[in-house]
Amino acid sequence: MILGGGTAGWMVAAALANQLPRASTVELVESEEIGIVGVGEATLPHLRFFVESLGIDEADFMKATHATFKLGIAFRDFGRIGTAYLHPFGDFARPVNGVPFHHLWLRMRAAGRQGDLFDYSPANAMAAANRFVPPSTDPASLLSRINYAYQFDSTLFGPYLRTYSVARGVRRTEGRVVGVERHGESGDVAALALADGRRVEGDLFVDCSGFRSLLLGDTLGEAWEDWSPWLPCDRAVALPCAAPDGPIEPLTRAIAMKAGWRWRIPLQHRVGNGYVYSSAHIGDDEAAGTILGAIEAAPLAEPRLLRFRAGRRRRSWVKNVVGIGLASGFLEPLESTSLYLVQAAIRELVGLFPIGAVDDWDRDEFNRLIDVEYDRIRDFLILHYHATERDDSSFWNHVRTMHVPDSLLEKIELFRRAGRVARYSEGLFFEPSWIAVYVGQGILPEAWDQRADAPDARSLASGMDRLRAQIKEQVAAMPDHAAVLAARNAGIGSAA
Amino acid sequence: MERPRAIRSILILGGGLTGLSAAAAFAHALPRARIVLVELPPDPAALADRMPGSLPAIHHFHAAIGLDEAGLLRTGAATPRLALRFEHWSPRGEPWLHVYGDHGLPLGAIAFHQVWAAARREGRAGPFHLTNAAGALASTDCFALPNHDPQSLLSTFDHALRLEPEAYAARLAAAAGKRLLRARGEFGGVQRREDGGVAAILLKDGRRFEADLFLDCAGPAAPLLSRLDSGWEDWSAFFPADRLLIGTVPAAPSPSDLVSATDIGWRWSAPGLAHGFGGLAYASAITTEAEARQALGDSGKAEAAGLIAIRPGRRPRPWLRNVLALGDAAVAVDPLQWTNLALVHSAIGRALELLPGRDCHPIELAEYHRRAEQEARRVRDFLALHILRSGRARGEFWRGLADRPLPDSLANTLHHFLKRGRLPFYEEELFTRDSWLSVLFGLGLAPEHPDPSATAAGSEQALAALEKFGQRVQAETKGAPAYADFLRGLPPRSSSRA
Numbered sequence: 001m002i003l004g005g006g007t008a009g010w011m012v013a014a015a016l017a018n019q020l021p022r023a024s025t026v027e028l029v030e031s032e033e034i035g036i037v038g039v040g041e042a043t044l045p046h047l048r049f050f051v052e053s054l055g056i057d058e059a060d061f062m063k064a065t066h067a068t069f070k071l072g073i074a075f076r077d078f079g080r081i082g083t084a085y086l087h088p089f090g091d092f093a094r095p096v097n098g099v100p101f102h103h104l105w106l107r108m109r110a111a112g113r114q115g116d117l118f119d120y121s122p123a124n125a126m127a128a129a130n131r132f133v134p135p136s137t138d139p140a141s142l143l144s145r146i147n148y149a150y151q152f153d154s155t156l157f158g159p160y161l162r163t164y165s166v167a168r169g170v171r172r173t174e175g176r177v178v179g180v181e182r183h184g185e186s187g188d189v190a191a192l193a194l195a196d197g198r199r200v201e202g203d204l205f206v207d208c209s210g211f212r213s214l215l216l217g218d219t220l221g222e223a224w225e226d227w228s229p230w231l232p233c234d235r236a237v238a239l240p241c242a243a244p245d246g247p248i249e250p251l252t253r254a255i256a257m258k259a260g261w262r263w264r265i266p267l268q269h270r271v272g273n274g275y276v277y278s279s280a281h282i283g284d285d286e287a288a289g290t291i292l293g294a295i296e297a298a299p300l301a302e303p304r305l306l307r308f309r310a311g312r313r314r315r316s317w318v319k320n321v322v323g324i325g326l327a328s329g330f331l332e333p334l335e336s337t338s339l340y341l342v343q344a345a346i347r348e349l350v351g352l353f354p355i356g357a358v359d360d361w362d363r364d365e366f367n368r369l370i371d372v373e374y375d376r377i378r379d380f381l382i383l384h385y386h387a388t389e390r391d392d393s394s395f396w397n398h399v400r401t402m403h404v405p406d407s408l409l410e411k412i413e414l415f416r417r418a419g420r421v422a423r424y425s426e427g428l429f430f431e432p433s434w435i436a437v438y439v440g441q442g443i444l445p446e447a448w449d450q451r452a453d454a455p456d457a458r459s460l461a462s463g464m465d466r467l468r469a470q471i472k473e474q475v476a477a478m479p480d481h482a483a484v485l486a487a488r489n490a491g492i493g494s495a496a
Numbered sequence: 497m498e499r500p501r502a503i504r505s506i507l508i509l510g511g512g513l514t515g516l517s518a519a520a521a522f523a524h525a526l527p528r529a530r531i532v533l534v535e536l537p538p539d540p541a542a543l544a545d546r547m548p549g550s551l552p553a554i555h556h557f558h559a560a561i562g563l564d565e566a567g568l569l570r571t572g573a574a575t576p577r578l579a580l581r582f583e584h585w586s587p588r589g590e591p592w593l594h595v596y597g598d599h600g601l602p603l604g605a606i607a608f609h610q611v612w613a614a615a616r617r618e619g620r621a622g623p624f625h626l627t628n629a630a631g632a633l634a635s636t637d638c639f640a641l642p643n644h645d646p647q648s649l650l651s652t653f654d655h656a657l658r659l660e661p662e663a664y665a666a667r668l669a670a671a672a673g674k675r676l677l678r679a680r681g682e683f684g685g686v687q688r689r690e691d692g693g694v695a696a697i698l699l700k701d702g703r704r705f706e707a708d709l710f711l712d713c714a715g716p717a718a719p720l721l722s723r724l725d726s727g728w729e730d731w732s733a734f735f736p737a738d739r740l741l742i743g744t745v746p747a748a749p750s751p752s753d754l755v756s757a758t759d760i761g762w763r764w765s766a767p768g769l770a771h772g773f774g775g776l777a778y779a780s781a782i783t784t785e786a787e788a789r790q791a792l793g794d795s796g797k798a799e800a801a802g803l804i805a806i807r808p809g810r811r812p813r814p815w816l817r818n819v820l821a822l823g824d825a826a827v828a829v830d831p832l833q834w835t836n837l838a839l840v841h842s843a844i845g846r847a848l849e850l851l852p853g854r855d856c857h858p859i860e861l862a863e864y865h866r867r868a869e870q871e872a873r874r875v876r877d878f879l880a881l882h883i884l885r886s887g888r889a890r891g892e893f894w895r896g897l898a899d900r901p902l903p904d905s906l907a908n909t910l911h912h913f914l915k916r917g918r919l920p921f922y923e924e925e926l927f928t929r930d931s932w933l934s935v936l937f938g939l940g941l942a943p944e945h946p947d948p949s950a951t952a953a954g955s956e957q958a959l960a961a962l963e964k965f966g967q968r969v970q971a972e973t974k975g976a977p978a979y980a981d982f983l984r985g986l987p988p989r990s991s992s993r994a
Binding site: 020361424447454 | 525915923
């Protein structure tokens with residue numbers, strides 16, 4: 001039983017229908033009276049694999065959701081006003097004799113040579129030139145180490161998956177939940193009472209009811225862990241506008257503002273804009289005015305206000321209720337993580353799908369894995385605010401000087417000393433992502449891996465020069481992003 | 497440009513395989529550092545220094561230090577090993593092989609081991625190790641080196657090396673190169689710095705060695721690190737064997753090493769070229785030394801055995817100030833799965849990757865400790881699995897072990913595996929998922945249900961694909977030479993005969 005027909009609910013339904021076709025019957029209850037938040041216009045590369053695992057054709061899916069390619073997130077004015085960098089999807093250059101590339105770069109940088117670290121990221125060069133090609137499958141190619149995601153109309157993604165799911169046997173029930181019935185002894189959720197008097201039973205309930213968290217929060221009362229002291233933004237005002245003249249950028253922009261930041265997400269047919277802010281530091285009207293002033297073309301709607309709170313339910317899976325998406329927690333869209341968190345929860349739910357009755361081991365394991373995801377993304381987001389020299393507003397003064405979690409302090413200090421990144425192999429944001437944000441926001445190590453001193457400086461410099469030239473040359477030969485999109489759309493039309 | 501914080505000099509205490517591995521790796525990675533190796537009289541309880549076993553990861557270590565493996569094989573410093581053969585180590589006692597690399601191929605969207613488990617439930621599965629090319633080779637005493645053809649099953653397995661410790665030590669010393677300075681003596685003590693670190697070590701003859709960084713490779717007593725920290729994480733609850741009798745066994749070329757459970761513990765033998773190494777692990781609370789010697793002698797498989805005491809566990813902070821413990825000084829485990837030297841090489845890689853400045857700042861050491869702890873605890877889990885879930889009902893050594901509490905992370909692994917064949921993820925695992933599956937299935941453990949995502953695992957179609965895959969393994973491994981013929985086919989061993 002899935003409660004909620006937003007993006008999260010239909011992602012769960014589609015994945016269960018596809019991956020566990022025989023394990024259970026899936027029913028989704030949604031109400032057209034209730035709107036959806038529709039988070040996640042901008043996504044991470046993981047979503048590609050989600051779409052692919054469903055057996056969905058990429059070109060068809062992209063056309064249906066007006067999607068564009070995304071090579072990274074371009075941050076401006078975060079570390080300091082006037083600075084900019086791209087958090088690219090994909091790696092920097094390869095390690096040399098086992099030494100990660102950024103250490104070699106740090107060594108040369110100390111000698112005043114070899115330019116910017118981001119010069120060695122193919123994705124960065126592609127994004128800057130508005131070019132796009134998919135990653136190469138040849139491991140020897142520079143382009144085998146790039147990655148990409150989508151930017152799409154998220155209000156179309158749910159319906160797309162609804163069609164997919166219903167065709168695979170998911171039952172859709174239209175109705176508004178007015179009551180929750182529980183088993184007397186266990187406290188498990190037994191059934192949902194709908195406004196028209198119907199009653200919907202289930203063995204396992206997936207709560208995708210959004211911020212309301214109807215089952216996990218309201219019914220079971222799972223405690224809220226508040227992260228707003230570290231992530232004070234609590235509102236957003238969203239305002240789509242027409243596509244301006246000029247290229248379609250294969251990237252999401254995040255531009256730091258006086259009391260938060262604003263996004264710019266180019267889709268095929270329009271541009272998504274929004275200002276994420278802290279209501280303690282700016283009024284709603286001023287924020288709406290700011291975004292109205294910032295858009296580059298005619299607005300396509302009235303500014304829409306969203307309220308939220310950074311944090312999460314302490315556990316996502318309690319009794320026979322699994323909260324997925326906003327029902328389990330919220331982290332602002334600075335790094336496009338919302339749909340990734342949905343996807344990670346789906347991955348673990350499929351892997352731990354109950355056999356017979358729900359058991360404690362499955363729940364504990366699920367919660368252990370989801371904790372890791374949430375805590376790491378939280379730290380990564382806080383880093384964007386805390387690693388700053390900005391002192392031009394009360395908001396930036398607050399985030400610059402606030403106490404951050406010890407887990408983040410240790411990561412920053414580890415990097416600051418000699419460029420080391422706390423390592424893990426499961427979860428989100430590996431070494432290149434952390435390096436991009438540290439370096440992009442001005443946290444530069446005092447030293448580097450001693451092994452990077454071994455190679456001869458001249459041959460190292462010429463190798464690095466060659467690499468930069470290769471990247472430049474290959475990018476110059478790539479097609480324009482908008483042209484790639486047009487060709488793909490045309491391909492769908494002619495194939496049909 | 498020399499940076500102010502860079503480590504200029506390293507002193508390695510202990511001249512066994514641990515110290516020599518460190519010497520070769522540090523010399524190779526830090527060509528400007530001064531590296532001194534102080535060889536002490538060997539500690540017989542330093543297993544990493546004297547055991548012949550390794551894991552496939554040793555190839556990466558050799559690549560990193562520029563050691564030519566073809567040369568190792570040619571000179572007889574090592575022989576290749578495909579498998580570890582377990583005997584009397586499952587409920588019904590049938591032997592099984594732990595081999596390395598892929599077991600099976602994904603069959604459609606279903607994980608291979610789910611299909612194999614379904615077949616086993618219906619009594620239609622052969623041994624799990626026969627789904628791995630190395631398993632098929634080793635079970636007929638044949639051998640081939642892995643190839644690089646992605647179409648071939650011979651590209652999907654891995655092999656380890658069986659070392660001749662003395663000859664291998666010489667090769668490591670050569671790999672360390674001429675810059676390595678060596679001294680020999682008896683340890684006399686340390687001089688401390690004001691901040692608690694070590695300023696210099698002293699030998700009994702009065703010589704004194706200063707360095708920026710000290711590597712304690714001197715065996716389980718950890719003469720350097722133990723002066724800075726007495727912390728100890730005790731694993732004896734999971735490992736009842738506290739004594740090892742170690743001797744030699746007759747040479748008998750085989751691609752497999754053997755471990756065999758007996759009523760009083762377990763025996764191992766690693767047949768080398770010139771001679772083999774073998775021994776017995778037992779519990780002193782149950783078996784006397786005389787009984788153990790008799791048991792080992794009766795088997796006719798080992799002689800001239802020396803006795804050592806082992807204390808399974810680890811030092812929770814292996815890197816304190818400017819002293820890093822490696823090998824038995826950091827983690828002490830029995831030789832069951834040949835993890836001793838593998839843990840040394842892994843720790844050296846970790847240390848080089850995280851090498852701090854001369855001040856060895858606690859933030860940098862904390863990351864080393866985090867990774868070292870994750871790795872060591874999963875090795876503990878992997879080894880404890882063999883002991884606490886042996887499936888044996890016979891023998892006083894094994895009695896009651898199945899009722900002992902498990903480490904939490906091992907309990908989690910076992911629960912999810914036994915229920916649905918899932919292996920929970922842990923960071924920094926030394927052993928791959930295939931190795932875990934190999935041992936779990938080998939021990940006779942099996943998932944009760946197929947995972948809900950693999951309900952088709954038991955379908956006729958899946959079982960037919962499994963059977964076909966088994967035939968493919970047989971077909972592709974047929975024609976490989978017998979192990980002894982493979983060794984004879986190597987170019988002549990000039991240096992070791994000289």
